[in-house]
Amino acid sequence: MANIQDTIAKKFPAAAFAADNSAIPQITIDDANLHSLALCLRDDCGMDYLVTIVGVDHGQSLGAIYYLMSTTTHELCSVAVSTSNREHPYIHSVADVWHIAEIFEREVYDFFGIIFVNNPDMRRLFLSIDWKGFPLRKDYDDQDPKLNPISIESERQSDFTDVYVEKNGKVVKTERAIFQPDDFVVNIGPQHPATHGVLRFRTAVDGETIKKIDVYMGYIHRGVEKLCEKLNYPQTLHFLDRLDYFSGHNYHHCLCNLYEKAAGIEISRRAKVIRVLMDELARIASHCLFIGTYCMDLGATTMLFYTLRVREQILDIMEKTCGARMTFNYPCIGGVMQDLHEDFVKDVKALLAVLPANIKEYNKIFTGNVIAKNRMEGVGTLSREDAIAYGVTGPSGRASGWACDVRKTRPYSIYSELDFEECLATEGDSMARFKVRIAEMEQSARIIEQLIDNIPEGEYCVKVPKVLKLPAGQWFEMVEGCRGTFAIYLESDGGTKPARLKIAPPCLPLAAVVDHITQGSKIADLITIGGSLDYIVPDMDR
Amino acid sequence: MEYSFANLTGAFHNLLLDTLGIPGWLTTTIECVLIGLGMLLAYSLLALFYIYFERKVCAAFQCRLGPNRVGPFGLLQAIADMFKILIKELIHLNHIDRFLFALAPYLVIIASMLCFAVLPWGNGLQIIDFNIGIFFLLACSSIGVLGILLAGWSSNNKFTLIGALRSGAQMVSYELSIGISVITMVCLAGTMNVPEIVQAQDHLWFIFSGHVPALIAFIIYIIAGTAETNRGPFDLPEAESELTAGYHTEYSGIHFGFFYLAEYLNLFIVSGVATLLFFGGWMPLHIPGWEGFNAVMDFIPSIIWFIAKAVIISFVIIWFKWTFPRLRIDQLMALEWKYLLPFGLFNLVLMTLVITFGWTL
8 A cells, every 4th residue: 555655645745645443545635636546546556446435524524535446456545535615516526437436426416415527427316306405414404394395296307417517617517318319218117027126227229129228216215324323323233134135144244343343342253153154144045036036037937936945944044043034133233133043053054955956956947048048148248347347246246257255355254264265257248147146155155064063152242332432433344245345434423323324335336337238238138137237226225 | 430529510400400490590590609609618618727727837847836725726716816807997098099909809819719610629529610721720810919919009008019019020920930830731631621630640640640840840830839829938028027018018807818818728729739730639549550559549539639638738838938038039030030930941841752752651
């Protein structure tokens, strides 16, 4: 990192350096130099992956923090920009440096009203177009029922988007049409069997061929980040089961790690092992459901039942220990909620015994089928460069050849001690994404095998203060969810509630990349591609 | 020789005409009405059977039990479903072409009813018997696509329109392959008359006597037939994960029921025609030289032979549906125009050679 600091300091004398409480170096820069700094960071310093953009409101100023990661050295760094103009806050866009910034900047605009100059699509992302105010600003009054009354009319939408460009040193608002005037636009979603939730694709088609897709999200936006600011730390955990409901364990794991680091709590090894076991079981269950629903999308309904058989077995194990089959709410600050059920080891061993035969069966019925091959091979190809530029992580990113598994790149918990492989493919098509997930199930089983006989004795939850106060500061934590990199940014003002909790889910980039990889494909390919990316709508909407 | 149903129908005709002294025109009318009622009854009973059959077969493939609550072994489930469809509301939509919207399901159901009339149900048990029976069947089955196109068009909905266009392209294309494989078998039989085709398989079914070309024709027929009935893996017109329900998305109540029934009955018709052309229609399994075996086979009534064979072929088609993923529209077209059709034409030439040189069994 030292040489990055040298490079930046030489080129940008205005840049200031600091480090946050997670020891991630932070570069503070003014807006005028942001774009050239972004280019320099990407091209000269190898910071080619934009993890997330965190919008912040510090009372006097509004700002954005860009979390960046190098795909070669796996180092993290962050760039902080702020503007003191609350009426017309302008920050220059970096959408041309990292593609995914386009949608991240829309999110920041939606919640903070920061306008990103030169972003080609400066619309609201989650909230409806007639929403008044910017809810994550500290001066936003969310108790006023008259500000945004519940509308009983059909939601209005626009076929135009705003673009802010600089002309003669002044920022000018221009309008841009989303579709061509003579496009035949089909609404796929929000109520559609293939969108796996209420997501809407406005699809311009020419016959059966897709010309452009406008992804329209926000139907399950619940304002989790806003809600968290009103609740104390242990209470915020419960929302994480309701994002990606298959990765509940993994997401809890992330936030618990973050709080424990911030509060300086050391948990027992037993709790660590239990958390990892649950993470990997959740991963197998999630991939099982992926295979089933994906095959069903492609018309092979029977496969769903074969995969649900295994998933049921895992849910039974979870039910015995956690008391629930969904929204487990199991890891807590200091460890886990309850100790393992007495049947846990026996049940998991029974699962491990049947899993290989089941995976073999899936391959036999589906993977080798000639129709399945025709439908999936070469469909929706995503190159490694595009995967990084769009921030497509998880199995979908790894299918494009990008080694982005957080368990390997920035090992957390006990993952560095475990023996498993990161599953990679080079094709980047739907078939590769499918196969990577099957391979990951095998690797997760391997991890469980190593741990199941070695669950150490000890307490499952250490004592933590009843009222948890975190010191002032900012933290950043990443884990590998079932669908990709899940990151959380926390800013604390020293109280019992988070001042800002930003959740960076893996599914938002997955949905954002759909337009890019479906252009020129058939309508049926949209279902293949969407299914293979395996996004979860509550996760992207939050 | 087996019992011919022609004796029964002939006796009934004489009863009306001679014994009761009813005039000729009235006799014909009475008979037509009775036949119509019989057909409707057979139609609905078969549909009920198929709904139950498919659900049970599909459940077995998917490690489930299938319907098992209504009646013993869930036998009354299909009847309950049918009753539910009958009493459901027909939802009236604005912005549609009312006349065409209402006409479409009837066209579909009429097409499959007409095809029903030429199937060889049993020895002498046939409603229409004329010299171009097979040709008539092909012609009637083409009416169905008109109904589907109208349904998609008149619904005034983008999804149904895409479904209907897919369906139109698919059915028109695959009719070619069906036609070619039917012509191949007509060549072998030397007639288009349905009873004569069955009689020609008296000693041995065509699938055996026709050698390789008959086998190829059967494979082409079963693929094209599956596509013709819009069933998986060719169920693109109603691909539920893409187009919700395709051309019949906007239909409700009994109008939807008509499409639903027609799909199952088309399944039976495709299987029935396969039975007629390749497996001897109602003809029992005869093996030349095995006199005792042939005599035993003759004891089984002809109507049972026909229906059993058709159901077994339907089972295979259902098996396809619950195993394979769906094709994409361009792959579907490529399969027809690049593979099935050229192979079918080549096979037709092969069949004529086989017949010319007398290589048949």
